[in-house]
Amino acid sequence: xxxxxxxxxxxxxVEDACRLLMEKGxxxxxxxxxxxxxxxxxxxxxxxxxxxxxxxxESIHDITxxxxxxxxxxxxxxxxxxxxxxVIKEKFPAVSEAALATANVQIRNMGTVVGNLCNAAPxxxxxxxxxxxxxxxxxxxxxxxxxxxxxxxxxxxxxTVIQKGEIVTSVFVPTPPAGSGASYQHxxxxxxxxxxAVCVGVMLTMKGKTCQxxxxxxxxxxxxxxxxxxxxxxIEGNPISKEVLEKAGIEASKECKxxxxxxxxxxxxxxxxxxxxxxxxxxxxxxxxxxxx
Ligand SMILES: Cc1cc2nc3c(=O)[nH]c(=O)nc-3n(C[C@H](O)[C@H](O)[C@H](O)COP(=O)(O)OP(=O)(O)OC[C@H]3O[C@@H](n4cnc5c(N)ncnc54)[C@H](O)[C@@H]3O)c2cc1C
Numbered sequence: 001x002x003x004x005x006x007x008x009x010x011x012x013x014v015e016d017a018c019r020l021l022m023e024k025g026x027x028x029x030x031x032x033x034x035x036x037x038x039x040x041x042x043x044x045x046x047x048x049x050x051x052x053x054x055x056x057x058e059s060i061h062d063i064t065x066x067x068x069x070x071x072x073x074x075x076x077x078x079x080x081x082x083x084x085x086x087v088i089k090e091k092f093p094a095v096s097e098a099a100l101a102t103a104n105v106q107i108r109n110m111g112t113v114v115g116n117l118c119n120a121a122p123x124x125x126x127x128x129x130x131x132x133x134x135x136x137x138x139x140x141x142x143x144x145x146x147x148x149x150x151x152x153x154x155x156x157x158x159x160t161v162i163q164k165g166e167i168v169t170s171v172f173v174p175t176p177p178a179g180s181g182a183s184y185q186h187x188x189x190x191x192x193x194x195x196x197a198v199c200v201g202v203m204l205t206m207k208g209k210t211c212q213x214x215x216x217x218x219x220x221x222x223x224x225x226x227x228x229x230x231x232x233x234x235i236e237g238n239p240i241s242k243e244v245l246e247k248a249g250i251e252a253s254k255e256c257k258x259x260x261x262x263x264x265x266x267x268x269x270x271x272x273x274x275x276x277x278x279x280x281x282x283x284x285x286x287x288x289x290x291x292x293x
Pocket of ligand 1: 037195
């Protein structure tokens with residue numbers, strides 16, 4: 001199946017991309033790696049008159065780290081750039097692992113972390129851990145910019161708060177405090193090549209053996225990545241014992257609202273949520289113990 005005809009632009013500045021988006025109107029779309037977008041256009045799920053390719057905009061390719069502030073992942077940073085970045089591997093290992101869990105090497109060489117978020121699939125591999133770590137999305141339009149917590153970014157399958165004429169330029173992850181640890185866990189039906197049937201991102205802040213704060217985010221079990229707030233409450237104020245892990249898993253599994261589809265039955269997804277939540281909390285606690293406060 002071939003692509004339909006559309007006009008193609010590759011601006012070199014964010015301002016020009018935003019201006020083109022406004023000028024060209026409803027049928028104009030932004031493309032990063034194109035690994036979601038081009039397939040949707042090819043299958044007739046999206047109709048575009050104008051494609052605005054972001055790859056020539058140098059300023060949004062960078063990955064930068066400031067130890068007092070945090071990590072900035074530019075909109076055109078590829079999944080493999082994030083997975084293999086030495087600073088991300090050392091200081092944000094769960095972010096690197098989520099990028100590495102996405103698709104296969106060919107797709108990771110083209111696709112971006114920001115594209116994965118903007119595509120807003122409920123199963124997006126990079127969303128849970130970034131949300132658990134308090135990530136913030138930077139959006140730019142012709143006459144201004146705004147920052148939106150990733151937690152408030154998703155509005156439904158394929159839907160985000162991105163408005164007409166806006167482009168995401170980066171996602172920012174604050175430097176985790178001392179005594180914290182994060183983990184990403186996922187399971188898919190066909191190992192590495194398939195979309196996650198369930199994915200879980202966790203960040204804990206520990207004081208000694210006691211958990212001070214917990215953020216647990218579940219993917220592929222609701223229309224958008226969701227916080228497991230009741231499971232978080234089970235953990236906060238407690239040491240991470242076998243019993244607490246089990247209780248948190250049960251609570252998370254009760255909170256989620258999965259559907260049955262070709263990747264997994266709803267009942268199976270609920271079981272997986274319990275197992276993966278316990279696994280992620282356990283790993284996050286272990287990582288936190290290596291960075292004591
Ligand atoms: C074979 C295959 C396997 C896959 N496996 C996985 C998987 O295991 N896990 C997973 O999560 N995903 C998977 N995907 C989906 C896809 O590869 C990822 O979602 C990828 O990260 C998308 O990034 P991209 O840069 O290609 O986005 P694009 O396809 O370029 O864009 C995706 C959407 O986001 C919008 N967009 C992109 N960048 C911006 C921006 N800066 N500002 C505003 N809007 C923007 C586009 O307009 C489009 O609507 C797979 C895809 C394929 C084809």
